[in-house]
Amino acid sequence: MAVNATNDYPSGAAGIFARVRSLLTGLTITGRQALRPVGTVRYPREKVVLSPRWRGALRLRGVLGRDEISVLSAGPPAYNALIDGLYRENRLPACVGNCPANVDARGQGYLLGEGKPSEAYELVRERNIFPGVLGRICHHPCESACRRNYYDEPIAIRPLHRHAYEEYRKVADERLKPFTVHHDERIAIIGSGPSGLTAAYDLMRLGYRVTVYEKDEKPGGALYSGVPAYRLPREVLHDEIGNLVKMGLDLKLGVEVGKNVSMHRLLDVYDAVLIAVGLQESRILPLPGHDAEGVEGALPFLRAANWKGDAGVKGLRVLVIGGGNVAVDVARCALRTGATEVRLACLESDAEMPCHPWEIEEALDEGVIAMCSLGPEEVLVSAIGSVRGMRMRECISVFDEKGRFAPEFGDEYTDISTDVVVFAIGQAPVLADVIEGSELTLTDRGMLPVDGTVFTTAQEQVFACGEVVTGPGSAIVSIATGHEAAESIHRYLQGQSVTEGRVVRPVPLYEEYQPALLDGVEGERRRVTVPMARPEERVTDFRPVELGLTQMEALGEAMRCLRCQSEVCVGCTFCARTCPDYAIQVERIDDPGQRRVTLYDLDLSKCCFCGLCAQQCPTDALTHTGQYELTFFHRDLMVFDCDEMLRSGEGTRATGRDSGREGNGEVSD
Amino acid sequence: MSGLIWGAIYGLAAGMVISLAAFIGVWGERKIAGRIQLRYGPQELGPFGLLQTGADTLKLLLKEDITPAAVDVRIFRVAPLIVFAPAAMSLAVIPYAYGFAPIDTGVGVLFFVAVPAISVVGVLLAGWSSRNTYATLGGLRAAAQMISYELPRTLSVLPVVLLAGSMRPLDIMDAWQWWWIPLTFIGFIVYFIASLAEINRVPFDLPEAEAELVAGPFADYSGIRWAIFAMAEYGGLVAASLFGAAVFFGGYLGVPGALGVIVFVLKALVIALLMLWVSWTFPRMRPDQLMATAWKVLTPMALIQLVLVGAVISWL
Numbered sequence: 001m002a003v004n005a006t007n008d009y010p011s012g013a014a015g016i017f018a019r020v021r022s023l024l025t026g027l028t029i030t031g032r033q034a035l036r037p038v039g040t041v042r043y044p045r046e047k048v049v050l051s052p053r054w055r056g057a058l059r060l061r062g063v064l065g066r067d068e069i070s071v072l073s074a075g076p077p078a079y080n081a082l083i084d085g086l087y088r089e090n091r092l093p094a095c096v097g098n099c100p101a102n103v104d105a106r107g108q109g110y111l112l113g114e115g116k117p118s119e120a121y122e123l124v125r126e127r128n129i130f131p132g133v134l135g136r137i138c139h140h141p142c143e144s145a146c147r148r149n150y151y152d153e154p155i156a157i158r159p160l161h162r163h164a165y166e167e168y169r170k171v172a173d174e175r176l177k178p179f180t181v182h183h184d185e186r187i188a189i190i191g192s193g194p195s196g197l198t199a200a201y202d203l204m205r206l207g208y209r210v211t212v213y214e215k216d217e218k219p220g221g222a223l224y225s226g227v228p229a230y231r232l233p234r235e236v237l238h239d240e241i242g243n244l245v246k247m248g249l250d251l252k253l254g255v256e257v258g259k260n261v262s263m264h265r266l267l268d269v270y271d272a273v274l275i276a277v278g279l280q281e282s283r284i285l286p287l288p289g290h291d292a293e294g295v296e297g298a299l300p301f302l303r304a305a306n307w308k309g310d311a312g313v314k315g316l317r318v319l320v321i322g323g324g325n326v327a328v329d330v331a332r333c334a335l336r337t338g339a340t341e342v343r344l345a346c347l348e349s350d351a352e353m354p355c356h357p358w359e360i361e362e363a364l365d366e367g368v369i370a371m372c373s374l375g376p377e378e379v380l381v382s383a384i385g386s387v388r389g390m391r392m393r394e395c396i397s398v399f400d401e402k403g404r405f406a407p408e409f410g411d412e413y414t415d416i417s418t419d420v421v422v423f424a425i426g427q428a429p430v431l432a433d434v435i436e437g438s439e440l441t442l443t444d445r446g447m448l449p450v451d452g453t454v455f456t457t458a459q460e461q462v463f464a465c466g467e468v469v470t471g472p473g474s475a476i477v478s479i480a481t482g483h484e485a486a487e488s489i490h491r492y493l494q495g496q497s498v499t500e501g502r503v504v505r506p507v508p509l510y511e512e513y514q515p516a517l518l519d520g521v522e523g524e525r526r527r528v529t530v531p532m533a534r535p536e537e538r539v540t541d542f543r544p545v546e547l548g549l550t551q552m553e554a555l556g557e558a559m560r561c562l563r564c565q566s567e568v569c570v571g572c573t574f575c576a577r578t579c580p581d582y583a584i585q586v587e588r589i590d591d592p593g594q595r596r597v598t599l600y601d602l603d604l605s606k607c608c609f610c611g612l613c614a615q616q617c618p619t620d621a622l623t624h625t626g627q628y629e630l631t632f633f634h635r636d637l638m639v640f641d642c643d644e645m646l647r648s649g650e651g652t653r654a655t656g657r658d659s660g661r662e663g664n665g666e667v668s669d
Numbered sequence: 670m671s672g673l674i675w676g677a678i679y680g681l682a683a684g685m686v687i688s689l690a691a692f693i694g695v696w697g698e699r700k701i702a703g704r705i706q707l708r709y710g711p712q713e714l715g716p717f718g719l720l721q722t723g724a725d726t727l728k729l730l731l732k733e734d735i736t737p738a739a740v741d742v743r744i745f746r747v748a749p750l751i752v753f754a755p756a757a758m759s760l761a762v763i764p765y766a767y768g769f770a771p772i773d774t775g776v777g778v779l780f781f782v783a784v785p786a787i788s789v790v791g792v793l794l795a796g797w798s799s800r801n802t803y804a805t806l807g808g809l810r811a812a813a814q815m816i817s818y819e820l821p822r823t824l825s826v827l828p829v830v831l832l833a834g835s836m837r838p839l840d841i842m843d844a845w846q847w848w849w850i851p852l853t854f855i856g857f858i859v860y861f862i863a864s865l866a867e868i869n870r871v872p873f874d875l876p877e878a879e880a881e882l883v884a885g886p887f888a889d890y891s892g893i894r895w896a897i898f899a900m901a902e903y904g905g906l907v908a909a910s911l912f913g914a915a916v917f918f919g920g921y922l923g924v925p926g927a928l929g930v931i932v933f934v935l936k937a938l939v940i941a942l943l944m945l946w947v948s949w950t951f952p953r954m955r956p957d958q959l960m961a962t963a964w965k966v967l968t969p970m971a972l973i974q975l976v977l978v979g980a981v982i983s984w985l
Binding site: 031033034035036039040634635 | 708946
């Protein structure tokens with residue numbers, strides 16, 4: 001049968017005939033079709049049973065105002081297991097996971113928001129023994145991992161530490177209590193830097209008697225001798241160390257192990273010894289002229305500047321070699337001790353500089369001149385044997401393809417005239433005196449072989465932590481090693497295996513955030529700006545550069561925290577903002593300490609089940625149930641309110657009014 | 670007074686007839702559509718799925734009667750009835766059995782072609798009161814189409830009136846001769862096509878176009894009100910089939926007495942079946958094709974038929 005599927009019919013009678021024929025053809029086709037046996041199978045006789053108590057596609061696990069947000073708190077040996085467990089369940093907040101010491105920044109934000117700064121301080125102190133100190137100097141990996149980066153700007157976690165400390169200081173005397181001693185063993189810790197004191201704090205919590213030996217007259221280690229006072233006022237450091245002493249720490253100042261007391265004696269008297277001496281010696285490149293007058297290492301320079309307030313550079317020009325944080329500290333100290341001109345020369349290009357970007361930015365504001373991609377070649381020495389300049393060579397690339405340090409130099413030379421050259425290219429430990437009298441030996445390069453995870457040394461009784469092990473690093477990394485070393489010492493003293501059944505702190509990788517688009521972001525969503533002293537004013541002395549947050553600012557900032565992975569809805573409204581159909585309505589009260597969600601409405605008649613809301617929910621409170629079938633007797637029932645959203649599992653009656661605001665709660669289970 | 674009572678009884682009866690027709694019609698349509706598409710159609714509920722329509726009706730009745738906030742409520746509510754009532758009314762003048770039409774009137778044919786035109790108003794009102802662009806446009810398109818096809822439809826039944834010399838349906842039945850079938854066949858075809866267009870069935874359902882235009886004038890209707898529109902469509906289909914069977918194919922003639930009703934219904938059933946068959950065979954027309962068919966094809970055809978019959982009458 002020819003099927004004509006066209007509109008082009010001939011004109012006249014033939015056309016009419018063709019049209020009628022095509023109509024008849026169509027009818028014939030369908031007519032024959034209808035007489036043919038049916039091609040499909042019969043539908044199977046099947047009954048689909050829909051539960052009248054079916055749940056709906058989305059549910060809330062918890063909501064602020066009804067559910068508490070748990071803080072991460074556990075004794076020193078159990079904390080790693082807690083963090084690891086949460087991480088495996090995908091319930092670890094990114095800020096906590098990214099912190100080397102796993103400080104509970106979420107709990108801090110929660111407690112601060114509830115108006116409990118002292119509790120917040122004590123919570124932070126469990127993992128970071130110096131919240132006030134780290135609140136000023138930490139390089140805050142927590143903030144880089146903050147989920148808020150994804151929406152607008154991260155929470156100011158570090159300034160909040162500082163705020164918590166300042167609030168705590170007012171009530172410290174009431175809250176400080178000495179730890180009870182319930183173990184006979186005694187432990188000696190060499191060095192009162194962050195790692196040593198962290199281990200001391202953990203061991204005191206576990207009930208041991210701890211003695212810390214410090215060779216300087218003041219405690220603090222690198223925090224005292226290295227970190228300049230404009231970043232860390234000494235009273236803050238010594239106040240927090242003083243708190244440790246009030247908790248029962250035996251701190252022996254001005255006692256140098258290897259000189260005033262021998263390692264041999266320590267091993268006799270104490271049951272365990274922890275070496276946490278840090279790095280004592282600045283490296284200086286063996287260039288021609290490196291022994292000329294005016295060439296200095298970074299650590300002696302910083303010590304002089306910090307302790308005496310005078311590094312002997314008044315009225316002189318200073319050139320700092322190196323691009324790390326120490327180099328920036330040296331440069332800014334040089335400015336503050338009266339140098340007329342401070343230059344900073346480093347191998348790396350300005351994008352690759354190893355120091356933290358905010359550090360170099362503040363230094364540039366203060367007038368430091370950065371000269372990038374220059375490698376030191378030769379110290380130019382004047383006739384009387386003092387420095388008159390430095391010859392630098394152009395550096396083409398610093399790292400090879402595999403990312404190893406292998407600088408390549410060009411042919412261009414630059415002479416920089418200067419009076420003082422400070423090398424800030426790295427530090428080395430000085431351990432020979434310390435370990436004399438033990439069974440330990442050093443490597444050719446003067447390093448102590450230490451297990452990098454459990455911090456044991458060749459001698460069973462001796463442990464080591466801090467920068468002795470990790471090399472130059474940040475304070476919070478040293479603190480993390482202190483916790484681990486304390487656990488090892490505890491296990492050793494209790495006769496347990498140091499490794500067996502031990503949860504190694506997970507090192508999760510958190511995504512790097514691109515800067516979020518801030519166009520159209522409301523003012524109250526923005527991160528608080530930490531006020532800074534004006535550059536021209538602050539370079540004149542060692543007063544703090546960063547000024548603290550006011551109480552209201554700190555409260556507001558703590559409110560911004562989304563309480564990630566807490567499985568409690570905080571009313572952040574990001575689900576409502578994400579929803580393409582405007583199906584979600586969220587309202588909350590933001591009053592300090594009273595923050596709660598007052599309205600959470602999901603209109604299922606608008607919902608397209610895309611799941612974007614649950615996908616982005618920072619707290620994981622909003623989840624997809626995977627149940628899509630639902631029937632309603634009335635359209636009003638399609639709006640799920642907060643109570644309906646919170647109903648657990650399959651136990652939701654979607655077909656009748658729930659016990660929510662209407663209050664006719666005839667819920668039957 | 671008695672007229673009112675009789676009217677109420679007729680109205681009730683007509684409503685029930687249409688409901689029953691819709692009940693069976695929907696089932697039949699789905700079955701036929703299914704067979705044409707090599708499917709079974711409804712088969713689960715009742716024998717051959719006969720009760721499926723009942724379940725659907727129950728569902729439609731139980732559904733929420735949504736009245737959107739912005740509509741003109743009174744008109745919105747009454748529009749379905751304005752569409753449905755003329756379809757029911759037009760059943761009243763059809764000669765069902767020998768000497769019996771519920772309303773025996775001298776202008777029966779006129780009544781039959783004129784009254785359904787009222788439903789144009791209902792459709793317009795439905796679209797207009799919905800206060801929504803799609804519905805309003807859909808209503809206007811439907812009105813344009815229905816008014817256009819009034820003309821060929823009216824013209825197509827005129828030859829029979831000419832032959833019978835009366836507009837009274839019972840008179841037409843009395844005068845009816847078998848040879849009228851070939852004589853008025855062109856007229857029947859015009860009547861058939863125009864009726865399809867009048868009740869907005871495929872291939873003339875372009876104002877409604879459920880899938881594309883969200884049912885045109887009925888966009889905002891749901892539940893039972895929407896069902897009334899659908900029933901009016903089936904009512905129109907039933908009325909058109911019955912009337913066509915009566916005037917073009919001699920209705921109850923051929924069998925004496927009350928049995929003639931059965932013959933009459935069977936004849937109407939064949940025409941209804943043909944309408945369903947056409948619906949599931951041809952694709953929807955374009956608006957320009959629709960208008961061209963009405964004015965350039967059907968109207969001239971009806972006029973030719975009229976002239977033809979006129980010539981035959983003068984020759985008689």
